[in-house]
Amino acid sequence: MIHFFNFLYRHRYDIFFSFLLFILVVFMVIIFPKEETKYIINFMENKTFDIRQNIISKDKKVNQDIVIVTVDDPSYEYLTQKYGDWPIPRNVYAEIIEYIQSQKPKYVALDLLFINSLNRIKGSDDKLIESFKNYANTYTAINFDDFPPEMRTPPLLDDKIKSNVIFESNNIYPLNFLNCRMILPEIIGATSNIGHINTPKSDDGFIRTIPLIVSYNNDYYLYMTLKLAVDYLNKYENQNISDIYVDSNNNLILGNRKIPLTSDAQVILNWYGNNDAENGATFKYISFWEVIKSIEAKQNGETPILKDNLFKDKIVYIGTSVFSLSDIKTVPTSKYMPGVEIHATLLNDIIDNNLILKASNFHNIIHIIILSFLASLIVFKIRSVAVSTITISGLCLLYLYYSVYIMAKYNIWIWVIIPIIVTVIVFICSFIIKYLIKSRDFEYTYKLATTDGLTELYNHRYFQEQLRFKIDRANKLKTSFSLILIDIDFFKKFNDTYGHQAGDAVLKQVAKTLKSNVRSEDFVCRYGGEEMTIILNNTNHDDAVNIAKKVCSAVASKKYQLTPELEVNVTISLGVATYPFNASNPTELIEYADKCLYKAKENGRNQVGFID
Numbered sequence: 104m105i106h107f108f109n110f111l112y113r114h115r116y117d118i119f120f121s122f123l124l125f126i127l128v129v130f131m132v133i134i135f136p137k138e139e140t141k142y143i144i145n146f147m148e149n150k151t152f153d154i155r156q157n158i159i160s161k162d163k164k165v166n167q168d169i170v171i172v173t174v175d176d177p178s179y180e181y182l183t184q185k186y187g188d189w190p191i192p193r194n195v196y197a198e199i200i201e202y203i204q205s206q207k208p209k210y211v212a213l214d215l216l217f218i219n220s221l222n223r224i225k226g227s228d229d230k231l232i233e234s235f236k237n238y239a240n241t242y243t244a245i246n247f248d249d250f251p252p253e254m255r256t257p258p259l260l261d262d263k264i265k266s267n268v269i270f271e272s273n274n275i276y277p278l279n280f281l282n283c284r285m286i287l288p289e290i291i292g293a294t295s296n297i298g299h300i301n302t303p304k305s306d307d308g309f310i311r312t313i314p315l316i317v318s319y320n321n322d323y324y325l326y327m328t329l330k331l332a333v334d335y336l337n338k339y340e341n342q343n344i345s346d347i348y349v350d351s352n353n354n355l356i357l358g359n360r361k362i363p364l365t366s367d368a369q370v371i372l373n374w375y376g377n378n379d380a381e382n383g384a385t386f387k388y389i390s391f392w393e394v395i396k397s398i399e400a401k402q403n404g405e406t407p408i409l410k411d412n413l414f415k416d417k418i419v420y421i422g423t424s425v426f427s428l429s430d431i432k433t434v435p436t437s438k439y440m441p442g443v444e445i446h447a448t449l450l451n452d453i454i455d456n457n458l459i460l461k462a463s464n465f466h467n468i469i470h471i472i473i474l475s476f477l478a479s480l481i482v483f484k485i486r487s488v489a490v491s492t493i494t495i496s497g498l499c500l501l502y503l504y505y506s507v508y509i510m511a512k513y514n515i516w517i518w519v520i521i522p523i524i525v526t527v528i529v530f531i532c533s534f535i536i537k538y539l540i541k542s543r544d545f546e547y548t549y550k551l552a553t554t555d556g557l558t559e560l561y562n563h564r565y566f567q568e569q570l571r572f573k574i575d576r577a578n579k580l581k582t583s584f585s586l587i588l589i590d591i592d593f594f595k596k597f598n599d600t601y602g603h604q605a606g607d608a609v610l611k612q613v614a615k616t617l618k619s620n621v622r623s624e625d626f627v628c629r630y631g632g633e634e635m636t637i638i639l640n641n642t643n644h645d646d647a648v649n650i651a652k653k654v655c656s657a658v659a660s661k662k663y664q665l666t667p668e669l670e671v672n673v674t675i676s677l678g679v680a681t682y683p684f685n686a687s688n689p690t691e692l693i694e695y696a697d698k699c700l701y702k703a704k705e706n707g708r709n710q711v712g713f714i715d
Contacts, residue, residue: 208419241296248280300327333357371460625638
């Protein structure tokens with residue numbers, strides 16, 4: 104733990120920079136995304152939801168009390184042959200309702216719109232209307248749309264099918280519709296068990312959510328299944344639900360259940376997988392034609408196809424599953440799901456209190472921060488690029504597993520795409536920062552290893568390395584270079600007279616003068632004590648001598664500050680050697696320059712020396 108905090112302290116500025124970079128990434132990706140970026144991210148996030156649903160749906164079991172009676176393809180063919188063109192006479196639905204109700208089901212819900220009047224068979228509508236009057240546990244549907252009033256006059260709906268909704272939350276804005284497909288007024292007069300069945304699609308054509316509450320003409324209307332669910336909870340769980348109440352946290356309160364709503368009063372469905380039900384469906388499906396055949400068999404005193412009491416204590420949904428009737432939807436767990444099964448799924452979710460809750464932005468950002476911190480830590484703590492990359496990949500896979508677990512265990516939908524994107528970006532940026540740090544540390548270490556701490560000139564070891572390198576290069580390219588050996592005149596006198604600090608000051612200032620009077624590609628080095636050298640790249644002997652004289656004059660012409668109150672003049676003696684004319688190896692080159700330097704001292708110093 105101590106090493107960890109020491110690590111944080113040593114790299115506090117780099118970690119702070121990483122954090123600022125992370126905030127910038129979040130700001131760019133989340134706060135102000137372009138519409139195209141937002142669409143792509145939402146599209147990808149929805150797909151991860153679908154994948155998670157497909158994974159967890161296989162382990163979920165449907166409520167065995169929910170049964171679907173469907174007009175499937177065989178039923179459609181049978182009905183059109185028997186009754187002619189679609190739609191079939193409504194007395195057929197009345198007979199089916201009577202047949203199912205005779206077995207004492209809990210509820211019957213028709214995912215069908217009985218609009219306009221069918222007069223082909225006299226009294227057909229009347230029989231259906233009578234069924235709704237006779238059975239208080241039977242439900243049917245209306246549908247809202249946005250057809251312009253000029254095309255269809257928006258009808259006024261009876262108060263009995265409106266709902267009193269209390270919103271404590273100010274963040275809920277139910278979908279508002281301009282028009283309504285009106286069903287038979289007599290049905291509305293016969294029952295209040297009427298709810299809408301609007302199922303809006305996402306941008307990608309999938310249905311993931313259901314609007315439990317919608318607005319029309321400034322009134323609120325409930326989804327048909329929600330009305331049924333309220334009655335179910337009141338009767339079978341003694342919940343005593345009267346008004347529909349949405350709390351300040353956007354939860355629809357149904358007795359002891361909190362149903363999480365989106366900002367437009369929709370719920371995110373938790374889908375069910377194939378549980379060995381018939382025809383590859385989730386719930387138990389019964390074909391429409393089998394029910395009609397069973398009705399006819401009972402009327403004729405024959406043995407029916409369906410067993411008696413099949414619908415006893417069941418919740419029965421009646422709808423269509425034929426492509427040609429346009430009620431096939433695409434959902435996360437199926438490309439082809441009948442709309443009636445979506446209603447059954449919603450009811451199952453409400454009964455099981457199993458609807459999906461989207462995690463708040465705050466909690467999602469916490470996940471991003473944790474992942475980003477771990478990504479940076481992995482990069483800075485693990486030396487191997489391969490190992491850190493594998494570790495980050497494992498971290499992302501672990502987060503994906505965590506997102507599936509959270510959805511399966513707690514019905515919570517957390518972000519996946521943005522956290523993974525940000526983690527990868529932080530990972531890459533951390534690598535860049537790490538190698539910038541390494542580069543900076545390397546440069547610093549290299550400088551320590553090659554530079555004299557006092558004069559900031561290259562040190563003796565680096566001088567020897569460069570000298571060998573220059574000789575090898577000159578031999579290969581058939582070029583020459585020169586060496587200037589320099590000694591500060593009477594340097595011991597400065598130390599003895601003014602002290603070693605004054606001597607150090609002279610060394611530093613002379614070194615600075617030397618560097619400022621040579622080219623950038625030349626190397627100025629401290630050879631040892633008061634001796635310094637200059638390696639002159641691609642320089643012949645005559646040019647080297649001229650440079651040496653220039654340096655000598657530059658040093659002599661300056662005043663050097665020994666103390667705040669004391670300035671002195673300093674001179675130097677120099678010797679020049681050129682490779683390969685004066686030597687064949689480094690030792691000979693230094694010896695030749697040293698002899699020239701000695702001649703300069705013999706001849707009075709403050710000059711460039713030459714061998715006669």
